[in-house]
Amino acid sequence: MTLDHAFAELRRKSDTSAPIRLSLPTEAEVAAAEKELSISFHPAYRRFQLEVSDVDCGVLEPGLVLPNLQPYIDLRVIARDGWEAGVPGDSLPFCEDNGNYYFIDPSGTVRYWDHDSGGESGRRATFAEWILEDWLHDHEE
Numbered sequence: 100m101t102l103d104h105a106f107a108e109l110r111r112k113s114d115t116s117a118p119i120r121l122s123l124p125t126e127a128e129v130a131a132a133e134k135e136l137s138i139s140f141h142p143a144y145r146r147f148q149l150e151v152s153d154v155d156c157g158v159l160e161p162g163l164v165l166p167n168l169q170p171y172i173d174l175r176v177i178a179r180d181g182w183e184a185g186v187p188g189d190s191l192p193f194c195e196d197n198g199n200y201y202f203i204d205p206s207g208t209v210r211y212w213d214h215d216s217g218g219e220s221g222r223r224a225t226f227a228e229w230i231l232e233d234w235l236h237d238h239e240e
Contacts, residue, residue: 100225100227100228100231101227102143102146102226102227104227104231105226105227105228105230105231106146106147106150106151106230108230108231108235109151109154109156109230109234109235110151110154112154112156112157112235113154113155113156114155114156115155120153120155121152121153121155121163121165122153122165123148123149123150123151123152123153124148124149124152124163124164124165126149128164128165128166129145129148129149129164131164132164132174132175135175136174136175136178136179136191138178138189138191140191141191141203141205141207141226142207143203143207143225143226143227144191144193144203144226147161147226147230148163148164152164156234156235157234157235159194159196159201159233159234160172160194161174161193161194161201161234162174162175162176162177162178162192162193162194162195171195174193177192177193177194177195177200178191178192178193180192180195180200181195181200181202181212184198184200184212184214185212185214185218186200186202186212187202187204189204189205190202190203190204190205190210191203192212198214199211199212199213199214199215200212201229201233203226207225207226208223208224208225209223209224209225209226209228209229209233210223
């Protein structure tokens with residue numbers, strides 16, 4: 100599974116009838132978010148932000164770096180809340196799911212932090228696999 104394939108599927112399944120359409124962030128906005136969070140985004144996640152973070156798909160909503168977002172979709176809020184919940188500080192919590200967090204570690208592996216167990220649970224995946232198997236799979240059910 101490639102990132103290009105996952106991005107194409109996101110575009111294909113995006114709800115283009117949404118009343119409010121998001122825009123893609125600029126390189127400067129992505130860099131500002133990295134600086135504010137004191138973390139470098141994994142290249143796959145950086146590409147997601149710059150190329151397809153404007154999609155509207157399913158129930159899961161990965162954090163975005165655009166300014167003036169609602170807290171539930173603001174990556175800065177999601178990341179800080181995830182770290183406070185116990186997600187490792189060298190990883191980026193990028194998607195909150197009922198108090199649990201999907202996070203991407205420095206190697207680019209997406210992992211899952213379960214607040215009930217206070218630790219990592221579930222399988223590990225590449226970011227492309229997470230898009231196709233978790234985010235879009237959830238969209239189809």
